[in-house]
Amino acid sequence: MLYVGVTNDLQSRIEQHKANRGNREIFAGRYYCYKLLFFERYTYVQHAIEREKELKLMKRDDKLQLIKAENPNLMFLAGVTGSCPQDPFRMTNWEQVF
Numbered sequence: 001m002l003y004v005g006v007t008n009d010l011q012s013r014i015e016q017h018k019a020n021r022g023n024r025e026i027f028a029g030r031y032y033c034y035k036l037l038f039f040e041r042y043t044y045v046q047h048a049i050e051r052e053k054e055l056k057l058m059k060r061d062d063k064l065q066l067i068k069a070e071n072p073n074l075m076f077l078a079g080v081t082g083s084c085p086q087d088p089f090r091m092t093n094w095e096q097v098f
Helices: 010-019 045-057 060-070
Strands: 002-007 035-042 090-096
Touching: 002 010, 002 045, 002 060, 010 035, 035 045, 035 060
Parallel strands: none
Antiparallel strands: 002 090, 035 090
16 A cells, blocks of 8 residues: 655654554554655645645556655655655655555
């Protein structure tokens, strides 16, 4: 499962997803979406939303190809988000579920 979403606070979003692990009423909880593999930064939220829609239409193999171009070993990007400016950027994040 690959999760695509938009947030202006990537670290908080990951923490929210972790806190909801196993909660079957929430998509991210049901599928354990909390491991970050890839993200893109956007200055304007509308651009991030447009990109999110584009990514959600992509096939899984195409998404993996995009991720592997930046992260060839599919390493979880733990701790990377702490150095990312939170404002005014909007970020599209991808998380791996297993």
